[in-house]
Amino acid sequence: MDLDFVGSSFSLYLYIAWRSRVKSTKEFYVAGRGVPAAANGMATAADWMSAASFIGMAGLISTMGYAGGVYLMGWTGGYVLLALLLAPYLRKSGRFTVPEFVGDRYESNTARVVAVVCAIFVSFTYVAGQMRGVGVVFSRFLEVDINVGIIIGMAIVFIYATLGGMKGITYTQVAQYWVLITAFLVPAIAISIKLTGTPIPQIGLGSTINEDIAGQPGVYLLEKLNQIQADFGFSSYTDAFTGSWDKWNVFFVTLALMAGTAGLPHVIVRFYTVKNIGAARWSAFWALLFISLLYLTAPATGAFARYYMLETLNGAQEENLPDWFVNWERTGLVTWLDDGDGVVRYSNDEYNEIYNKGTSGEAFVTIRELHALWLGSKGARGEDGRVALQKYAKTIGPDRDIIVLATPEMAELANWIIAFVAAGGLAAALSTASGLLLVISSSVSHDLYARIIAPGASDAKKLVVGRTTIGLAVVVAGVMGINPPGFVGEVVAFAFGLAASSFFPILILGIFSKRVGTVPAICGMLAGIGFTSYYIIGVQFLGMERWDFGLFESGINPQGIGSIGMMVNFIVTLGLSRFFPAPGKSAIALIDAIREPEEAGPAVDIESAMDH
Numbered sequence: 001m002d003l004d005f006v007g008s009s010f011s012l013y014l015y016i017a018w019r020s021r022v023k024s025t026k027e028f029y030v031a032g033r034g035v036p037a038a039a040n041g042m043a044t045a046a047d048w049m050s051a052a053s054f055i056g057m058a059g060l061i062s063t064m065g066y067a068g069g070v071y072l073m074g075w076t077g078g079y080v081l082l083a084l085l086l087a088p089y090l091r092k093s094g095r096f097t098v099p100e101f102v103g104d105r106y107e108s109n110t111a112r113v114v115a116v117v118c119a120i121f122v123s124f125t126y127v128a129g130q131m132r133g134v135g136v137v138f139s140r141f142l143e144v145d146i147n148v149g150i151i152i153g154m155a156i157v158f159i160y161a162t163l164g165g166m167k168g169i170t171y172t173q174v175a176q177y178w179v180l181i182t183a184f185l186v187p188a189i190a191i192s193i194k195l196t197g198t199p200i201p202q203i204g205l206g207s208t209i210n211e212d213i214a215g216q217p218g219v220y221l222l223e224k225l226n227q228i229q230a231d232f233g234f235s236s237y238t239d240a241f242t243g244s245w246d247k248w249n250v251f252f253v254t255l256a257l258m259a260g261t262a263g264l265p266h267v268i269v270r271f272y273t274v275k276n277i278g279a280a281r282w283s284a285f286w287a288l289l290f291i292s293l294l295y296l297t298a299p300a301t302g303a304f305a306r307y308y309m310l311e312t313l314n315g316a317q318e319e320n321l322p323d324w325f326v327n328w329e330r331t332g333l334v335t336w337l338d339d340g341d342g343v344v345r346y347s348n349d350e351y352n353e354i355y356n357k358g359t360s361g362e363a364f365v366t367i368r369e370l371h372a373l374w375l376g377s378k379g380a381r382g383e384d385g386r387v388a389l390q391k392y393a394k395t396i397g398p399d400r401d402i403i404v405l406a407t408p409e410m411a412e413l414a415n416w417i418i419a420f421v422a423a424g425g426l427a428a429a430l431s432t433a434s435g436l437l438l439v440i441s442s443s444v445s446h447d448l449y450a451r452i453i454a455p456g457a458s459d460a461k462k463l464v465v466g467r468t469t470i471g472l473a474v475v476v477a478g479v480m481g482i483n484p485p486g487f488v489g490e491v492v493a494f495a496f497g498l499a500a501s502s503f504f505p506i507l508i509l510g511i512f513s514k515r516v517g518t519v520p521a522i523c524g525m526l527a528g529i530g531f532t533s534y535y536i537i538g539v540q541f542l543g544m545e546r547w548d549f550g551l552f553e554s555g556i557n558p559q560g561i562g563s564i565g566m567m568v569n570f571i572v573t574l575g576l577s578r579f580f581p582a583p584g585k586s587a588i589a590l591i592d593a594i595r596e597p598e599e600a601g602p603a604v605d606i607e608s609a610m611d612h
Contacts, residue, residue: 334354404425
């Protein structure tokens with residue numbers, strides 16, 4: 001495989017980091033507040049379109065069908081909330097970080113520390129998904145173990161995040177945006193032409209399949225997909241609200257993703273890097289435009305992938321397995337457990353033979369043990385047959401995180417396109433990982449060290465603490481990437497739920513309410529993130545039953561619990577505000593300043609805001 005694209009992209013990122021290396025905290029935290037709006041829009045798009053967008057979202061749409069659109073709606077709608085309700089006001093406040101705004105608005109170092117803890121918790125959950133995405137790409141395209149791939153990614157992120165800080169990360173993300181968006185669009189266009197004859201994937205999704213492929217004229221792609229899904233026992237690809245994705249789950253997951261997007265610290269901080277409030281608004285416009293190029297293409301990519309996967313895999317003979325399957329089987333992210341007839345069967349029933357091997361049970365099971373279980377013999381722990389197989393194998397079908405990366409191989413596109421997709425996947429994961437690590441670093445060095453532990457510390461000492469924090473955070477992120485709590489898209493969705501339940505309510509009330517004071521804000525944040533994390537950890541790791549709240553047929557999805565946590569936060573905060581004092585004069589002055597129309601008076605002076 002030609003990996004020139006991957007190597008060249010790494011060299012470019014490291015070169016930009018070296019040229020952008022910083023010597024002051026202002027450059028390290030907010031890129032000196034001199035980033036042009038269009039460039040910041042590209043950097044924001046790259047920062048936000050993580051491995052979950054590039055690798056995870058289309059993979060989820062591919063396997064979930066219509067229900068996968070929940071991620072598309074939630075993540076896109078949330079960005080509109082952020083641009084309209086939060087970004088301009090937070091930029092006008094002149095703060096470096098979200099915890100700094102929370103601490104100053106609610107006049108409390110305790111509130112600042114709680115916000116720091118929430119930011120770190122959210123960021124580490126999010127970054128685990130990015131590091132897993134890096135490992136998935138490297139495991140296939142460098143033919144190394146997934147854990148080795150994660151370690152390589154850790155080293156690259158550490159170098160350019162510590163050298164350039166926010167300034168280096170910003171211009172690296174501009175380059176990464178063009179790599180990831182081109183890598184996503186090129187194969188989508190190529191497959192659309194090959195499969196339907198149209199170069200526009202969105203139109204190809206609703207078009208007929210080329211006659212030489214379908215075997216007859218007038219066969220629509222989605223109709224063919226529905227037919228194939230039915231033949232193999234899966235629900236219809238275009239059916240809404242199937243299985244556990246009932247209407248209420250779709251609503252609550254979408255709401256959690258929207259509010260979580262608007263509350264993500266690493267996305268909010270991007271609006272601190274521009275010159276003024278007008279540039280912040282234009283940044284939001286450019287970012288949404290750049291993001292839409294990928295998000296409007298993802299449904300077509302997911303459908304193309306599903307078609308090729310089912311068509312090339314099901315019924316294949318042992319001696320003639322598809323090349324893409326053979327290549328990806330080496331990674332351990334998909335495997336075939338033959339029942340003895342030498343023919344692949346991939347269907348949604350007890351005779352399915354395609355699994356993502358791994359461990360979701362209480363102990364590690366080797367592929368040899370899985371095969372023994374498949375054939376009905378005793379495993380290492382004495383369990384019998386397919387009941388034990390269902391317990392220990394991760395899921396039916398290939399790992400969802402390989403779908404986008406494997407699609408060019410499924411469609412038998414040129415090797416350079418396949419390598420280009422690898423470079424795009426790495427760009428998406430690394431761009432977001434670097435932004436998240438900087439949030440963790442700035443939360444510790446600026447909000448804890450510089451504001452509480454050592455208020456008189458020099459710039460040089462703050463930079464040392466910030467860079468050291470990035471190093472430690474990279475190690476923790478790598479460990480979480482090696483042992484993630486789910487697929488890339490799922491892990492990231494958990495982070496969005498945590499952000500929705502902790503930051504979104506407190507930022508909205510901090511800007512638009514003059515009644516909410518210190519104690520209600522702290523209690524609201526703790527209640528929201530505590531409730532949400534308890535449910536996610538309980539359901540994902542401790543075997544807790546899902547709660548139905550009298551609404552959900554099969555319980556609320558852990559990815560949607562952030563919506564309930566957000567409501568808990570609002571209720572606790574507003575309820576306690578009746579019994580505790582309103583904010584003091586400095587907090588009221590801050591609210592008035594950031595809400596004052598721009599033409600009616602000057603923005604808050606940035607330097608004085610930093611010094612107060």
